[in-house]
Amino acid sequence: MTRIAVLTPDPADPSYAGQWPKVLERLAGALAPAGITVEPSPWTEHVDDAAGLTGYPLVLPLIVWGYHRDHPRWMRACETWAEAGVRMLNPPSVIGRNSDKSYLGRLAEKGVAIPPTMWVEGVTQADVDATFDRFGTDVVIVKPRVSGGAWKTLRLSRGERLADAPEGPAMIQPYLASIETEGETSLLFFGGELSHVVNKRPVSGEFRIQVQFGGQYAALPEPPAGALALAEQTLAAIGEDLLYARIDMAQGPDGEWLLMEAELIEPDFYLGSAPEGGARFAAAVKARL
Template sequence: MPYQPRVAILVPAPDYYEKWQPAFARKAAALTGAGLVVEQRVWTDPGDLSGYDLILPLFAWGYQRDVAVWYGLLDRLEAEDLPVVNPVAVLRWNSDKAYLAQLAAKNVAVVPTVEATALDEASLAEARATLGADEVVIKPAVSGGADGTHRIASGAPVPTDAIGQRRLVQPLMQGILTTGEFSLFYFAGRFSHAIVKRPASGDFRVQEQFGGREEPWTASVAAQALAEAALAAAPAPPVYARVDMVGDAAGTLHIMELELIEPSLFLHHAPDKGAAFGSAIYAAI
């Protein structure tokens, strides 16, 4: 029997609150279909990882809540020279949304963003003036799952949990309320599929836990070009990637974020149900 490479998928601790197992099953099926043996290791305490052909942080969900542990894991993976996809340099770069400023510096259209090192009423007012927007969204620079993300209406104060904290301030992009947020998926640099995610009525968050829903979307040439320009700015080519973007009031698309660590890949919406994903991971070994 030919050798089957072993891959470790980093997963949340048993008491993690989000339901990750259905998405894990889809990804694992794609990987086993490509000829890989898949095992789980808890990302916060994975133990010895030296015996694996590849380590995938595909379900390191909640890393934004244990930032020191997360960066410690990245340091360890790098120090032990373990085979990781995406590469550690990409994971570290993608962990902090300061990368949006780097994309903007390379003329990639991103959602306009002002960083406040210690958010207060004065810095919020200054950010609103800089952005030319009364209604804004704030989020932590290291964030996921809409943790710590707030929509702040004109004249509303800084939310209590954000006072004195490092926050990114962005205008509320009207496209999120009208057409939704678009996600494009790439495996080994090749476009696979796309979806549109829409928030529940009265909300602006598109995540499933807040009532968001998704459906397949036919990505335009402009959307694919924007996604590929953003991915080209990463420290190394990502093997798997999700690119989230949203339109402004005129419909012009802007990068919301790059998901290169532990993205939901919505493989059930891929025409090949994840075969390209499996092949990309296998080829990275």
């Protein structure tokens, strides 16, 4: 058996204690048939010294939950791992850049379709009011540029006052009503090859599709028309040799596919919906070993 490391949350953070071991178990179950054993290690124990990781043939940063609440330390850790030459996939340079949603703006500059977005350094009521008129919408989404799991994400209607605004750099976008009717679609890629497709929908009255908010997930037999083209365009624009990627998208007002996220750090792979329980993920990992 080949031993690899999987980075996990800070053990001092109780908010994930009941969740991440189950995710680790699913990953371990997918990798075991390929002769790969996973060993958990908190990412926060390797911020300034990578010696505890350099002995592994491969490190997967797949459960680094909580990095968005300590982003400066996260970026410092990525620099440490890169300088030490840790064999990490996806690479430290990629997961560092991917932790700030400004990467969406860079992809848009390369022609990738994203929702109209106003980038602000600190959200104000004036910013929100201006967005309604600028994008001709009556509902907007406000989210921090550094976030995870819809953390501090707000949905505001025209005339509604901004409260509990996220601090620091943020983004404001028109709310896509298709999230409630058609849901968000995720395409999972391992080793650059499409593995499976999952559709995610919020429960009635909710706009967030994450499991903790009651999101309902369903595997699709194939990508909807046009979705694969956007995903492949996104991966080409990223231009990195990625072990894994989850490309999240939703449909705009005219039915066009828009990139919501390109999850390259610690995406949920939805292995329960993957062919043979994640055999393609295991094959991609084994190929890198």
